[in-house]
Amino acid sequence: AQSVAQPEDQVNVAEGNPLTVKCTYSVSGNPYLFWYVQYPNRGLQFLLKYITGDNLVKGSYGFEAEFNKSQTSFHLKKPSALVSDSALYFCAVRDDNTDKLIFGTGTRLQVFP
Amino acid sequence: NAGVMQNPRHLVRRRGQEARLRCSPMKGHSHVYWYRQLPEEGLKFMVYLQKENIIDESGMPKERFSAEFPKEGPSILRIQQVVRGDSAAYFCASSTGGETAYEQYFGPGTRLTVT
Numbered sequence: 001a002q003s004v005a006q007p008e009d010q011v012n013v014a015e016g017n018p019l020t021v022k023c024t025y026s027v028s029g030n031p032y033l034f035w036y037v038q039y040p041n042r043g044l045q046f047l048l049k050y051i052t053g054d055n056l057v058k059g060s061y062g063f064e065a066e067f068n069k070s071q072t073s074f075h076l077k078k079p080s081a082l083v084s085d086s087a088l089y090f091c092a093v094r095d096d097n098t099d100k101l102i103f104g105t106g107t108r109l110q111v112f113p
Numbered sequence: 114n115a116g117v118m119q120n121p122r123h124l125v126r127r128r129g130q131e132a133r134l135r136c137s138p139m140k141g142h143s144h145v146y147w148y149r150q151l152p153e154e155g156l157k158f159m160v161y162l163q164k165e166n167i168i169d170e171s172g173m174p175k176e177r178f179s180a181e182f183p184k185e186g187p188s189i190l191r192i193q194q195v196v197r198g199d200s201a202a203y204f205c206a207s208s209t210g211g212e213t214a215y216e217q218y219f220g221p222g223t224r225l226t227v228t
Binding site: 032034036041042043044045046049051090094098099100101102103104105106 | 157158208210
């Protein structure tokens with residue numbers, strides 16, 4: 001069965017520093033991977049996806065993610081963090097048999113000024 | 114092009130009452146998904162519907178919960194005889210469906226509070 005793991009409940013980073021939010025996955029077939037962001041009392045906003053192709057995927061708001069097949073990872077990155085990036089970030093994988101998304105438990109990103 | 118719409122945004126029900134949550138997908142989207150987010154937890158899949166069909170309801174509790182997506186009108190998630198444990202944020206997402214429709218677009222959610 002497909003699953004994703006986000007090993008960090010919270011990530012703290014100073015504004016202007018690079019950030020990484022970790023995600024590892026387990027799939028039986030081709031991995032379809034996603035990152036979403038959730039701001040307080042809001043729905044989820046799509047950031048980026050990996051379906052096939054280049055291992056480095058660029059998304060919204062300057063975020064990117066690196067697909068690493070050997071490490072089964074799909075870490076979210078940004079070269080220079082902003083205070084406004086503070087939010088809850090979810091990694092997800094699409095189920096092989098249906099279209100449903102299986103989410104990780106989320107990582108709270110806190111960017112300090 | 115309006116996004117996914119959900120109403121109400123907030124819903125308060127007493128134990129034993131019924132809750133009806135509505136979701137209108139994005140224009141052109143015929144696939145609807147419902148997810149539940151308990152406090153301080155991630156999202157859990159509940160049900161996946163296409164027009165007039167339930168495709169996957171593996172995440173739905175066996176009792177009190179039902180969902181529909183009629184030919185006309187919004188998708189409805191119905192919770193009968195609510196209990197305090199049903200308090201959560203319920204999110205609807207939509208997509209165009211099919212092999213190349215990967216992204217799901219989420220609505221703002223309905224926050225259900227059971228008193």
